[in-house]
Amino acid sequence: MALIKTILVPLKRVVDANVRVRVKPDGSGMALEGVKMSINPFDEIALEEALRIRERGEAEEIVVASIGGQVCTQQLRGGLAMGADRAILVETGQDLEPLTVARTLLALVQREESQLVIMGKQAIDGDNNQTGQMLAALWGRPQATFASHLRFKGSAATAMREVDAGLEVIEVDLPAVVTTDLRLNEPRYTKLPDILKAKKKPLETVTLSDLDVEPETQFRVLGIEPPAQRPRGVRVSSVEELVQALREKELI
Amino acid sequence: MARVLIVAEHDGRTLNASTAKCVSCARTFETSAIDIAVLAGDGAAVAAQAAALAGVTGVIQVDHPANESALAAVAAPQISELAGGYTHVFGPSTTFGKDLMPRVAALLGVGQLSDIMSAEGAWRFRRPFYAGNAILTVEAPQDRPVVATVRTASYQAAEPMGDAPISERAVDAELPSHTRFVEIRSDSGGGRPDLQTASRVVSGGRGVGSKENFAIIYRLADALGAAVGASRAAVDSGFVGNDMQVGQTGKIIAPQLYIAVGISGAIQHLTGIKDAGVIVAINTDAEAPLFEVADIGLVADLFTAVPELTEALGS
Ligand SMILES: Cc1cc2nc3c(=O)[nH]c(=O)nc-3n(C[C@H](O)[C@H](O)[C@H](O)COP(=O)(O)OP(=O)(O)OC[C@H]3O[C@@H](n4cnc5c(N)ncnc54)[C@H](O)[C@@H]3O)c2cc1C
Ligand SMILES: Nc1ncnc2c1ncn2[C@@H]1O[C@H](COP(=O)(O)O)[C@@H](O)[C@H]1O
Numbered sequence: 001m002a003l004i005k006t007i008l009v010p011l012k013r014v015v016d017a018n019v020r021v022r023v024k025p026d027g028s029g030m031a032l033e034g035v036k037m038s039i040n041p042f043d044e045i046a047l048e049e050a051l052r053i054r055e056r057g058e059a060e061e062i063v064v065a066s067i068g069g070q071v072c073t074q075q076l077r078g079g080l081a082m083g084a085d086r087a088i089l090v091e092t093g094q095d096l097e098p099l100t101v102a103r104t105l106l107a108l109v110q111r112e113e114s115q116l117v118i119m120g121k122q123a124i125d126g127d128n129n130q131t132g133q134m135l136a137a138l139w140g141r142p143q144a145t146f147a148s149h150l151r152f153k154g155s156a157a158t159a160m161r162e163v164d165a166g167l168e169v170i171e172v173d174l175p176a177v178v179t180t181d182l183r184l185n186e187p188r189y190t191k192l193p194d195i196l197k198a199k200k201k202p203l204e205t206v207t208l209s210d211l212d213v214e215p216e217t218q219f220r221v222l223g224i225e226p227p228a229q230r231p232r233g234v235r236v237s238s239v240e241e242l243v244q245a246l247r248e249k250e251l252i
Numbered sequence: 253m254a255r256v257l258i259v260a261e262h263d264g265r266t267l268n269a270s271t272a273k274c275v276s277c278a279r280t281f282e283t284s285a286i287d288i289a290v291l292a293g294d295g296a297a298v299a300a301q302a303a304a305l306a307g308v309t310g311v312i313q314v315d316h317p318a319n320e321s322a323l324a325a326v327a328a329p330q331i332s333e334l335a336g337g338y339t340h341v342f343g344p345s346t347t348f349g350k351d352l353m354p355r356v357a358a359l360l361g362v363g364q365l366s367d368i369m370s371a372e373g374a375w376r377f378r379r380p381f382y383a384g385n386a387i388l389t390v391e392a393p394q395d396r397p398v399v400a401t402v403r404t405a406s407y408q409a410a411e412p413m414g415d416a417p418i419s420e421r422a423v424d425a426e427l428p429s430h431t432r433f434v435e436i437r438s439d440s441g442g443g444r445p446d447l448q449t450a451s452r453v454v455s456g457g458r459g460v461g462s463k464e465n466f467a468i469i470y471r472l473a474d475a476l477g478a479a480v481g482a483s484r485a486a487v488d489s490g491f492v493g494n495d496m497q498v499g500q501t502g503k504i505i506a507p508q509l510y511i512a513v514g515i516s517g518a519i520q521h522l523t524g525i526k527d528a529g530v531i532v533a534i535n536t537d538a539e540a541p542l543f544e545v546a547d548i549g550l551v552a553d554l555f556t557a558v559p560e561l562t563e564a565l566g567s
Pocket of ligand 2: 010011101127128
């Protein structure tokens with residue numbers, strides 16, 4: 001028996017990191033029509049880590065889950081192609097706040113009897129960086145956030161965390177929530193045969209009410225604007241001119 | 253009226269400047285209290301520094317052996333207990349605050365706001381999202397506490413000129429033992445100024461080419477008395493440690509002078525330097541996006557330009 005039965009890896013569908021998104025001219029939201037969508041990069045790292053844990057024989061099964069519209073099945077299929085065993089879509093047309101996402105993930109953790117959740121530290125659309133911490137709190141379990149290294153010993157995990165002061169090492173008892181930082185690993189590429197195989201893997205759809213989750217919206221959005229632009233700068237053609245320009249601004 | 257509790261960030265001896273920036277945020281709207289909670293093994297020194305910040309009305313010192321190192325799982329139940337009687341609970345949007353505050357919010361059964369960049373009154377806030385490509389204005393309900401992190405680059409630190417009372421509190425919350433601190437490793441240092449508070453920063457990117465070549469960046473930084481930062485590509489390539497990364501997923505900084513050397517200017521990097529006073533870019537590629545935001549741009553090879561600049565500053 002492996003140490004961990006089921007690892008849950010949430011995958012959020014987000015605008016691809018290489019797309020430069022802009023606010024719609026009327027300020028009603030972001031211009032997202034026809035824009036490339038991907039698995040949140042941190043979640044892809046989370047899935048890669050889960051796959052490596054399973055490949056080391058420390059886990060039996062990996063379940064990927066996404067909360068959103070039917071379109072999220074694209075990202076779930078992507079996760080299955082990478083190597084997850086099965087997928088769950090929690091279908092909703094609403095844009096949920098992190099606390100509701102965390103409540104939904106807790107319901108999935110309990111339903112799947114998962115001992116480990118590995119997830120992104122932050123979704124690159126909302127930039128909230130909250131959901132993992134909230135899930136850990138609601139679950140009453142440890143959190144190892146911003147992880148750049150993860151190993152298991154007995155029923156505990158040792159995580160290296162990227163913090164402002166450097167690298168922090170903590171030890172957490174399982175079950176636990178881990179959130180990923182960019183340097184945890186480099187996700188593998190999926191091969192064509194894996195994409196075909198993924199089509200046969202199970203993908204289940206449930207609703208929030210199946211999970212007894214009541215969505216709650218706390219913050220009212222009053223407006224969205226583009227950020228302030230910096231005034232156009234000058235070009236200098238030599239180090240001498242650069243020094244001169246810095247002197248004029250009294251910076252040196 | 254709003255009553256704000258701020259969670260102090262510190263290393264056991266010194267209060268982090270991020271705390272004074274949270275105080276400054278709270279001072280931009282009407283409040284009847286701005287209190288600071290200091291959780292520590294022995295918080296006397298830190299509490300004294302917190303009590304000195306202008307605008308602070310009180311400091312709550314919670315000494316406990318479990319607070320020797322800052323663990324979110326241990327701190328969150330204590331903060332949520334202290335939160336009673338406050339309308340707002342703030343922490344900095346540093347890795348400390350980002351780790352802790354969502355856990356506090358969830359224990360209180362409320363949502364959390366990340367990265368407040370300005371407040372329009374006590375219940376209306378602006379924050380960046382989409383890597384700073386958009387600014388959101390949101391309103392928080394008044395019937396429950398506003399738990400939030402404050403974007404430190406958006407505020408100046410409150411001055412140490414006050415003298416607030418310090419009270420000691422014991423917390424009844426049950427503290428978990430499922431999370432244990434092992435150690436902290438720091439690989440930057442070198443006696444240079446702290447990246448997050450420095451008034452001058454010199455950063456190197458992939459263009460610097462190697463760990464050895466980064467010496468060029470250190471020499472320029474030393475000539476300027478600047479802190480050293482880096483792009484993610486430079487960190488990934490092993491030129492420098494992760495604590496030097498500037499950007500969306502690294503540190504958000506606001507120095508008076510930022511010099512970017514051999515950095516292309518990806519949106520994820522730019523979001524970390526938007527609030528810098530003057531941005532200087534040195535890059536061989538005249539089309540590099542960094543030039544779009546730079547106040548002073550120099551198209552040049554860094555291997556000749558940077559030593560030349562260092563020398564010019566020395567004389
Ligand atoms: C989810 C996510 C989060 C991210 N978060 C961050 C973040 O927080 N911070 C961050 O920085 N990046 C982040 N990135 C990465 C970012 O997208 C870029 O890949 C990265 O910033 C590029 O670093 P760079 O400019 O050093 O490298 P490059 O883009 O490779 O640019 C190197 C530059 O050096 C110049 N150059 C080369 N040789 C010389 C020379 N001799 N003299 C002068 N110039 C020279 C080149 O012209 C080029 O412009 C993130 C990416 C993702 C997907
Ligand atoms: N709608 C969602 N579906 C699946 N996972 C999500 C969703 N929203 C957030 N997450 C997970 O929570 C992490 C942190 O998100 P956030 O707190 O919103 O920055 C993401 O990296 C995902 O792993």
